[in-house]
Every structure is written in structure tokens, then in C-alpha cells.
Amino acid sequence: MTYNIQTGIQSSHYGHYVTRSWQHLFPHADRPRTLKRVARLTRPYDLVGLQEVDGGSLRSGFINQTEFVSRLGGFPYWHDQTNRRIGKLARHSNGFLSRYRPLEIREHALPGMIPGRGALHMTFGGPGEPLHVILLHLALGARTRMRQLGYVADLIAPLQHVVVMGDLNCPAESREIRALLDRTSLSEPTLLMPTYPSWRPLHPLDHILVSSSLQVERAEVVDYPVSDHLPVAMEIKLPDSVILVP
Template sequence: MIGLAHRTPEGAYTALDPVIEREPPRQLRVMSYNIQSGLETRRYHHYVTRGWQHFWPSSSREGNLDRMGHMLHQYDLVGLQEVDAGSFRTGYVNQVEYLARRGTFPYWYYQTNRNLGRLAQHSNGLLTRYRPASIDEHALPGRVPGRGALHLRFGGAGEALNVIIVHLALSRRARATQLAYLADLINEHRHVIVMGDFNCHSRSPEFTTLVDRTELLEPVHDLHTFPSWKPQRNIDHILLSSSLEVGHVRVLDYPLSDHLPITMDISLPEGIELVG
């Protein structure tokens, strides 16, 4: 494995008593969402006028997270970016756990990629209704540290479902290096879902290179997620290996962050058994 840190199933925190499925699901409802640490942004000037909320607690954060949690309840597996794992600016609330409880997800996990101590805990997060068999954390390459990928395996070793949650760099050069790293990781596995904030559109050269170097299906183009109040850029993506089947895919009109969430219904092949 390429993973820099490995966690056993016991490393996945349990928020609620899990519900055991009688039959393995043949379809998953999946979402990727950059939540901007729970801040609601409706205009570009809010980055300035509300910029203090990135560093200081705000009473509006909790209500916005409640609205997010209500929406997330409909999904089986959610990948989160720009989530805070508990610091001064969030009132020391771990937002992954908070959303897991609001959305009634039995399992949650976070990967802190930029640890600013009590000031901020910049993280990726996972909410899932099924228990991961293993979890690996990857520090993505780049001149500026702080970008990561969270790799989860569900089911047995032979027919495992691998889910990779990412948040890539703003620099094209750094993204190209990070996507090359991800291509090597993806090529180690047969059934793969890759999702997150790629910070590049689906027709960009670096994105095209990722698809060409792997067995990933061609992405669904022109699903614009940013900015949430007037979407013009498709920088949030859900990608599948050719062994999986794309169902309904759409961007939800829930402008609770500066990104909109992207969702996909995914049909699973026979042999993959998720554990409740």
C-alpha cells in the first residue's frame, strides 16, 4: 500500500448504533461536499465582510450545519472537504462528528491535513452508513503541505470497494503532481470511487491525464458547483472505475457553502459486500 498512515476498523468512530442490513446494497447514494467549515457565502464580497468567521466563532455556523445535516441524511456515503475537526473558530466542535449525529450516520472519520492547533483544524471527512474494513491517510505531494487524501476500503480484500476522498491544491503544477500520485493509488484497486474538490474542471489537462492513466470512466462534464450563488465552474467531481455503474448524477441547489454538493447514485457489481 502507498498509504502513509493506516487505521484498523476500530479507528472509525461510531456516532450511533449501526443498523445491520439484511442484504448487501446493490446501489449507493454518494455525495461530495466542500462545506467551507460551515460558513454560508452568498456573494464574493462575503469573503471580505465575513472573512473574520474563518478565524472566530460565529453563531450562524451551528444553524447552517444543522441544515447541512438534514440534507445529508438521505445519503449512504458522504465525502467532506474544508471541514474543521474542532478548534477555536468552531467553538471546539468537531464538525464531522456533528454532521454524523445530525445526519444519523453510524460511522464518521476525519483526516486533518493542516493543523493550526487551537486556531483551526483543516480536514477531510467521511460520513458512512457502513463500517470501513480499513482506512488509510495520504499526505499528497506539493511544495506547500496541507493537502490530503482519505482512502477507505469496504468489504473483503478480493472484491473490496475503495473510496478515495480528496482536496487538491490551487496550483496547476501541484495538482498535476498530486493527480499522478492518485493515479498510482487508483491503479492498485479494481472497484474505486474518487470524489472531492479537485480545484480544476473536468476538461483541464491534468484531469484528462488522470483519466487516461487509470481505468476511471469519463467524467460527467459541465456540472457546475462553484460559486454556489452563481455556479460557473465544475471543480467538484465524483469519478468511478469502469467496474461500477453511474446512475443519476446531479448538483444540488443547496447554497449553504461557497460550493454546491454533487451527488451520484452508483450501482455495485455482484461480490461487493458492505458491512453495516
């Protein structure tokens, strides 16, 4: 599953971007309750990538939101990748939750004129071939996204079993995603699944891309309008050569 949780800020119409904008810098009593709802959603899943989580700053009450959700969701493994710090006010992060022990965790800073976007590379497996999961939150500008996905294409070029997921901030038919698919063995099973805005989804901005070696058995946008995005979930059958270790 991939989910942009907007640091636990609930949104149900465009006006909330104005009336609740202060919550991007300051704490609010509703935020822990929202995170508990996110945690309940994650419980049936094995691997969960979160975007727009806070790594523990003033606005989150100095709570690492990835750790908070992992604990309530019953995940034994979690990792926070903080990509941008605004003093004590905010720590912009990607977060990953897992029921399987990662073999390796790598953090990548994505290219861009304004720093603060990252890719989190999780490697899973035991004896046999590894599974690579890349979590992304891309830039708003198309030119920068093209550079960022070019970086990702180079990263995964030598890898066999790959999942790329996150808030890519563009639809699957965009030039930047098409370029990524052309350069790799990835496909887009969630092609026509709008996720944004959550209250009236029109734009497919959130994606799970998989390599041709992985069999997709189910893919869906989950109707769970807590943040301004909807989550995307997928069930994947792994090759016999890939064995995940709890």
C-alpha cells in the same frame, strides 16, 4: 455525495469572502445552524465526503464538524483527516460519513510545496471484492494538482472498484484530470456540471469519478447553496461481487 462546506460559513455572493473572512479564524453563532442544514442534506445518502471541515478548534467552538454532522445525519461511522493545524485557531480537515462499516482507513499526505492537502482512502466490503473510495481536496495551483493526481493514479492503479471524489479545484477538461483519466479506468460522469460559486455556478470544480466496473444510475449537482460550493451526488450500482457491510 461530495460537498465542500467551507467550515460552515454561509456564502451567497463574492462580498462575503471579505465581510465573513474573519470566520475562518474565529467562531460565529450561525455556524452550528449551517452545519445542521448540511446534516439534513446528507441524510438520504450512504457515503458522504466533506471538504473544508474543521477538526475541532477555536473557529468551530472546538466542535469536530465531521462528528457533529455525522451524529445529526444519523451516520454510524465517520472519520476526520486533519491535514493542517494553525495552533488552536483552525484544524483544516477532510471528513467522511458512512452508513457502512469500513474495512480499512488510510490517510495520505499529498505532495506539494506547501503541506496541508490530503487524501482519505476508505475501503468497504465483506466477503468478495472491496470498494475503494478516495476523498480529495486538491491544491489551487495546476502544477501541484498534476503532482497530486499523479500520486492518486499510482495509489489506485492496482485497485478494481474505485470512486474518487472531492473538490479538485479544476474542471474535468483540465490537463491534470485528463492525465488521471488516461492513466486509470476512471470516468467523469459529472463532466458538465458547474458547482462554483454556489450562487451562480459557472465552474465544475467538484467531481465524482468512478471506475469502469461501477454503473452510474444518476448524477447531479444538488441545488443547496449553503457554502460557496454546491454538492455533487451520485447513485451507483455495485457489481454483485461487492457486498457492503452495515
